[in-house]
Amino acid sequence: MSPAERGSAAFEAIDLRRSYRLDGVSVDALRGVSLRIEHGDFVAIVGPSGxxxxxxxxxxxxxxxxTSGTLLVDGVDVSTxxxxxxxxxxxxxxxxxxxSFHLMGRTxxxxxxxxxxxxxxxxRAARRERARAALAAVGLEHRLDHRPSQMSGGEQQRVAIARALVGEPKVVLADEPTGNLDTRNGAEVMDLLARLNAGGGVAVVLVTHDAEVAARADRRIRVRDGLVEPEDGR
Amino acid sequence: MRTAEAFAMALDALRVNRLRSMLTMLGVVIGVSAVVVLVAIGTGAKDAIESEIAGLGSNIILVVPGQIGVGAVPTQSRLDLADVAYVRRAVGDPSRVTVSVTSGETVRVGRTEAFVTINGTDENLPNIFERPLARGRYLSETDVDTRRRVAILGAEVADRLFGDVDPLGRQLTISGARFRVVGVYATVGATFGVARDQEVHIPVTTAQRLLGLSRIQGIAVGASGPDQIEPMQRRVLAALADRYPGERFSAVTQTQLLGTIGSVLAMLTGVLAAIAGISLLVGGVGVSNIMLVSVRERTKEIGLRKALGARQRDVLAQFLIEAVLLTTIGGVLGILLGVGGALLIQALSPVPASITWWSVALAFGVSAAVGVFFGVAPARRAGRLDPVVALRTE
Structure with missing residues (x-):
């Protein structure tokens, strides 16, 4: 079936390849990845480092x-x-x-x-209104004027999630979101992401090498040596 | 991104690195204030000299033999009093023509002596030059016709030789000959470094005999109005050319003198401004340098902003505005410092300083341009950063 017949997905990748040149040597990081992530999916991309x-x-x-291949994001071919x-x-x-949250330290x-x-x-006024609502959604309405250095790691990551949500995106991409957190805070962040996915219909794609975290997702996409392995149950 | 937003963001970034921002600005501050101060001094000098020339009197034409100009060889004068009479006829109004023979001589009163400029002239001098008397009278026609030994003293000469005593009617010796003081001029100050208060005026005929001269050095003609200057200048030159075919005479008007002096001083001011401009340029290089460091330091921030949706031009604008703010804030501080400095120089030293709006506007414009010019390269680098690479930077 062609993509058009199935309707637009959050992501649709067809034979994606990406190679880098390092010191004149070509390194293939991705060697032909095809996948499809629907709107509202909760997907973990797992695989060893490298x-x-x-x-x-x-x-x-x-x-x-x-480098080559086609990627459609929300139905749009990004190469165009x-x-x-x-x-x-x-x-x-x-x-x-x-x-590592990537918050602006002095803000x-x-x-x-x-x-x-x-x-x-x-x-500015509308921004602050929406930011306040997003922070409330992650349970940080009492931390509006705190700087990152005045918050715990878990709180900082929740601020980052609020930032990801404030623009009402179709997809949240989370790169090792629990990697810098302890178990309890990590679990809280995962709860939050799961709730977003379930309640708001936002697709959540997270990259992790933590099996426990990956287990929270509805789907797991395994990447090994630049290729996607066949999924369980599909 | 909205423009006001971008400015607020840039100001914020400058505030975060307050010390560095101020040090970076310092180069621009110094450059701009140097431009403002030096141009103020140059302009002040020009104004002062121009007002001195204007203070000589109005509508004056100076006639001298030979050619006037930078590098011209002084010409031996061939003009004598007969020529003056001839010029008087050509001009039509004899009272508008006066004459000058000058020489440096020692004058003596008792044991007090002074080295002064003796100017042999005639009764028409006050008709042409602005030379008010403090006491006594001007030279008369009879003084000139009968070669009287009478003198009118410049204010400073009178003060030096007579002190508190009233000089009128008293005797003094010029090169061994006795003269009687008939007048004292009011203080007028110096023109072109000629200290007019240190002059002694005597009848031209007396001066010729005293100095053993038959020639005179120059003729001054006063035109009846500003629009008469040029026709009069032409008429005098034509008359002299008729009388002495093949010889050159120059007739310089105040306007021409002002023009020449003005252009020389404007050039000087320009050179001063250019020198100051170089320091502004160095300040600009400093800005560029710091902006490059800042871009490198904030690579991660740039990557994050791009990931969150900042376009290349948003990031470019952010850094460019930072650079321009650095230089324009520096420019404003420099202007304040420069204006303050110029006023201080004006108040505390004999150097005149005149602040011109164009130098202020130019300094501000140049500092803004410096910001754009030196900010573009770092800002483009920031705008083009690859978000993946930038985010990975620690």
Whole structure:
């Protein structure tokens, strides 16, 4: 079946390849990955380090472009998009959560969360309103004016999740979201992501090498040596 | 991203690195204030000299033999009093023509002596030059016709030789000959370094005999109005050319003198401004340098912003605005410092300083341009950073 017949998915990758040149030597990070992630899916991409899962993540997040192959994000072929359109796609369609949170150190939780809306031209008052709501959704309405250094790791990651959500994306991409957290905080963050997925219909794609974390997802995509292994139960 | 937003963001970033921002600005501050101060001094000097020339009197034409100009060889004068009479006829109004023979001589009163400029002139001098008397009278026609030994003293000469005593009617010796003081000029100050208060005026005929001269050095003609200057200049030159075919005479007007001096001083001001401009340029290089460091330091932040949807031009604008803010804030501080410095120089030293709006506007414009020019390269580098690489940077 062609993609058009099945309707647009959150992600549809067909024979994605990505190679890098390192010191003149070509390294194939991805060697022909095809996958489809539907809207509302909760997917874990798992694999050992060096398997290419981070590369895949960057391609899905439109932070990087494939060497060859086709990638449709929400039905749009990203190879047809300019640098500017790609930035807009990241801004509107995708929310990022990183392992090391990547919050702006000197900025309050509220302004950190509001940052994606700055690039959408949303007014300051409206931004703060939406950021407040997003922080409330992750249970941090009492931490609006705190800076990252004044919060625990778990709280910081929840701020990052609020930031990913504030723009009402279709997909949240989370790169090792629990990697820098202890078990309890990690579990809380996973609960939050699961709740988002279940309640808001947002597709959640997380990259992890933690089997326990991966077990929380509805689907697991295993990457090994730049290729996707056949999935269980499909 | 909205423009106001971008400015707020840039200001924030500068505030975070307050010390570094200020040190970076310092180069621009120094450059801009140097431009403002040096241009103020140059302009002040020009204004002062121009007002001195204007203070000589109005509508004056100076006629001298030979050619006037930078590097011109001084010409032996061939003009004498007969020529002056001839010029008077050509001008039509004899009272508008006066004459000058000058020489440096020692004057003596008792044991007090002074080295002064003796100027042999005539009764028409006050018709042409602005030379108010403090006491006594000007030279008269009879003084000139009968070669009287009478003198009018410049204010400073009178003060040096007579002190508190009233010099009127008293005797003094010029090169061994006795003269009687008939007048004292009011203080007028110096023009072109010619200390007019240190002059002694005597009748031109007396001066010729005293100095053993038959020639005169120059003729001054006063035109009846500003629009008469040029026709008069032409008429005098034509008359002299008729009388002495093949010889050159120059007739310089105040306007021409002002023009020449003005252009020389404007050039000087320009050179000063250019030197100051170099320091502004160095300040700009400093800005560029710091912006590059800043881009490198904030690579991760840039990567994050891009991941969250910042376009290349958003990031470029952010860094460019930072650079321009650095230089324009520096520019404003430099202007304040420069204006303050110029006022201080004006108040505390004899150097005149005149602040011109164009130097202020130029300094500000140049500092903004420096920001754009030196900010573009770092800002482009920031804008082009690959988000994957940038995010991975620790």
């Amino acid at each position: 398997s290419g899962k981070s590369t895949l993540m960057h391609l899905l997040g439109c932070l990087d472009r494939p 998009l300019s640098e500017t359109k790609l930035a807009e796609l990241r801004n509107r369609t995708i929310g990022f959560v990183f392992q 309050t939780a509220l302004d950190n969360v509001a940052l994606p809306l700055v690039y959408r031209g949303v007014s």
